[in-house]
Amino acid sequence: MALPVRLLVLVLLVVVIGETGKLSTLRLLRAEPTQDRTALLAFINRIPHERRLRWDNSSACDWVGVTCDDNRTAVVFLRLPGVGLIGTIPSGTLGNLSALRVLSLRSNRLSGPIPADFRGLALLRSLYLQNNLLSGSIPSGLTQLTRLVRLDLSGNNLTGAIPFAINNLTHLTGLFLQNNRLSGNLPPINIDSLVAFNVSYNRLNGSIPKILEHFSASSFVGNLDLCGGPLPPCNPFFPSPAPSPAANPVNGSSKKKLSKAAKIAIAVAAGVVLLLILLLLLVCLAYRRRRQRARDKAAKGTAAATAARSGDTGMTSSSKDDLSGGVSGSGTASAVAAAERNRLVFVGKGGGYSFDLEDLLRASAEVLGKGSVGTSYKAVLEEGTTVVVKRLKDVAVSKREFEVHIESLGKVEHDNLLPLRAYYYSKDEKLLVFDYLPAGSLSSLLHGSRGSGRTPLDWDSRMRIALAAGRGLSHLHTAPQVVHGNVKASNVLLRTDLDSAALSDFGLHTLFGTTAPPNRVAGYRAPEVLETRRPTFKSDVYSFGVLLLELLTGKAPNQASLGEDGIDLPRWVQSVVREEWTAEVFDVELMRYPNIEEEMVQLLQVAMACVAIVPDTRPDLPDVVRMMEEIVSRTESNDEGRRVVGSGGPSPPPTTTP
Template sequence: MALLALAVLILLAGSGDPSSPVRAARSEPTQDRASLLAFMGGLRHEPRVQWDANASACEWAGVRCDSGRTAVLELRLPGVGLLGSVVADTLGRISGLRALSLRSNRLSGPIPAELADLAQLKRLFLQDNLFSGVIPPGLVGLTLLHRLDLSSNNLTGPVPFALNNLTRLKGLFLENNHLSGSLPSISIASLKYFNVSNNELNGSVPRSLEGFPASSFVGNLDLCGAPLPPCEPFFPSPSAAPAAIEVPTKRSSKRLSTAAIVGIIVASIVVFLVLLLLVVCLFFRLRRKGAFRTKEKSAKGSESGTRATAAATGGRSIETGMTSSSKDEMSGSASALVEAERNKLVFVGSGAAEYSFDLEDLLRASAEVLGKGTMGTSYKAVLEEGTIVVVKRLKDVTAAKPEFDALMHTLGLTERPNLVAPRAYYYSTDEKLLVLDFLPAGSLSSLLHGSRGAGRSPLGWESRMRVALAAGRGLAHLHTTAQLVHGNIKASNVLLRAGDLDSAAFSDFALHPLFHPAPRIRPAGYQAPEVLETRRPTFKSDVYSFGVLLLELLTGKAPNQASLNEEGIDLPRWVQSVVREEWTAEVFDAELMRYADIEEEMVQLLQIAMACVSAVPDSRPDIAEVVRMMEQITDRTEGNDGPKSSQVDPATGAGDVGN
């Protein structure tokens, strides 16, 4: 009995001492514990978080385990002063995690892609931090998510359409970031709370999201459509459209009844018969007066007969049979024709051979807002016969019609695989429209910043070089052959042709002469220092902007990314500061680090880019020299630059995956 009592006392004592061997024998989530320690050890933090290494992980502040204490189910550390980037291979290893809250800290860098491994996650709260980069595509694989809050960070890039995969989502919060592009159609039946306010989104609000209040979308200056103010059509009011085009009549005819249609047909036939009768009567009347005797008298060949015939016909011309009064009537019709000629759609370059529509067809086309900018609004127009074009509706144009015509015909002659030249234009007092080819593969901006994270192939080194070289060749043609300044260089204006990155093309070029003074048509980060003052782009400022584009390809960072601009710093200055500290490797995009033996080529392209962004314009190389140096890089590395593919899908980057 004494021995039994002693054993009971030992057990009771052990249960009260966390460090005792008996207590340690209880269940412990060993792997989750190690992951939590590694996560916390990689961050700086204020002393508000004190985890006792000798205690069970299930007893740590912010940690909740399952009933058997075998797995960590929740990690909640809101507002505890966490600072820095999340170390890789830490949070993603806590496989049973159901809820993760790191809100209201100072965490920076990209949102960890390894969160996509947390298949059991239902609630993710990362708001009020300093996370940058794009929304990780891997998050759309967390199909159990009920609530996703990424608001109040520095996120850039598009809102992924693949969010539709989160079929159980009840709340999606993306407000107060720097997300750009058009808003995808998100149709999730369970979604009750949605907010994308205060971003840089453009285009129209999809119908699937019209049921949310306007407060969910405010702060996006280029976003329109219900519940926001309606998007502007090609022509904002009926008076702005040409008078000769009766578009509303044609549309309303589809709603006419059968009786009305029959009535219209009968009335048309009656009017036609009446007109025909009048013409016949007029014919016989003229014949009785001898209108046709002129032919018989002219056959005699006498000059006097000719004069007599002219007198007998009341001054009619023999060649035309038209009286002077008829000429007066025709002069009014001619003026109307001239006015109609002025207001027609004018095709330039090869547009006349490739397209067969007119302005009326364009007005009847179904239109979708692609985006808004300082120069105007772009629409995707689908014509009735299936042709798809881009219509750019310019605003605040100050150029007169002769200047506008001359520039459009000049731009129409710049047709090359690496340039998207205008195909047609329309000019009137109220409206100025450009018609361009529609390239469905998208832009370099969407491909570069929208293809990161788990589940999608990033844009590889070879593909980046091909796009850069293609864009450089297009710009070189503008500068050397066409003698035109682009004036609007940015990644969203580098458009891609499906399956052929070597035919990447610059768009929206050389339009600045239409405006006075030239608008600030490039977003902050692409502008050369001198253009900020003069607002007049030059060949050298184009080279500067192209250099920023090369830095964007090398770093994977958008030039206007908020994390760079918190202290007024732009991408070139950020790169210079990192290189100055001899941290050159930190400059390059982490997505490029999986490619072997390309460090030398990346450094060479970095040197070219830094020469282009020199603060002194005269120190910058000409674009032809830039292209030559880039070609030397590709010539030296042909066949030995890491993973390759002959065909790359611009929508996903597929084909650029490693071996």
């Protein structure tokens, strides 16, 4: 009996080993998402594209733009932004990726309708189809993807109405439909989680639903027939009721005549009132001129006349009297004292200018902008020189402290710093004089007039401007050891040579004490400055990091469309990167330039190091500049390598950062 028992045990072992082998074989077979691979190959083989994605015989999980789950059994992310896809998205392909969570086909040249079979992507959380040529209506299938968190269909040619069924997407946080041809009424979209919304530049009409009125006007502009809410109120289109046929025609005629007479009387009365106001103004002006001539005669000079014209600089009448010396008597001693009080003090190389305060006050002026430290004016002197005059506000230091500090700032010289040329100090006015750079600021160049016909700021230009600003800030931190205290895009002024871009407004924060926080633009302010109200070298690094993120994303630091109320640019970038949407942070205007993804990711890493919450973990500015210069040098080496390869053989496969 022992032999049969042993034989039975042996047979059981063989069966167990065989089953184990089968299970292992099954696991190996399941390691490749066969069905999803078939769908992806069908998609890429049926759609033209400018450059090959190198989807070869390797595992589909290793293909460019494809990410599988941990078990490598299904495709969960498909990111193909800006890879030159052309034509209609073939049906029966991407719609079969049933486990897909993120689909990004933005910035290609896709046309035709959005496939109806996208309704099968039941697990989809993010859909990015912006900046293509897609047409047709918004398919009802998209409103069935109830797990969607972000839906971006902007920058296409979509037509028809926005479906009310959008309300089915109860988890939606961002809905972007701007720059299409959508028409009809805007439906009441009542989604509690929705924090980013934009339907601007379509053909919508009617009034904005009450539930959407809390979004800013920029979310609705460009729809000529849309009104209400943050836009101008809707005009009443209900005419007065017509008179009844049974009414007495005589009475109706008399009422009409009475109405016209009332209108004529009102018009005449208004004309009389206007005439009286003009006469009163003329009398006041003549009286003022008479007083001014008397003051000029008493002052024996032109100082008071100069002050009278200083209204072009936006100064008050008391300020004009102060700047002109405030003299009403006569005598040489008074004139000398007034001249000394009105002295424009030149610093650094500002002595090369040949104008004085009277010339400055006689100059024609226009407001350039109101910043966190004061108002800036463009002043064109009579001899043709153009300068910038900054009128400071809330200065909290004494005259002696002011003069000593400004004298020290006047000695700071660097190609990437805007030099201070002169200053004026009186009780009521504190003025600084700078060179005028006609090319404007980085902020206006980066954010101004976005839309059709705009020439985008390319990657090379952005990198050159960033390096120029970084070098200027690094010089401030090392040689004169001055904290800038107000690093922001509007303080990066441009020259024709972008490598010579200059930082302005440096070192002025000490003039205002601690009563008002420096760098009042909250988006650039380091977290610790909110408590200490004193900027440091490390807070400058944080602000510079925000500036780099602004160049990479194309978004202003406090832009409302970043998401929830109060979110700033660093937090928004961190949240997107944390969700593995790294490519979604980059400015769409940069996606048209090939072979820059790697450099953008490298600069993004530098920027994220700069905006670290703990100040001591942030790099020093010289190290930041060195890292940026290494990125540029590697880029130049890669460009040279590409030119060599291109001259003798096929180009290497492109790299795409999902």
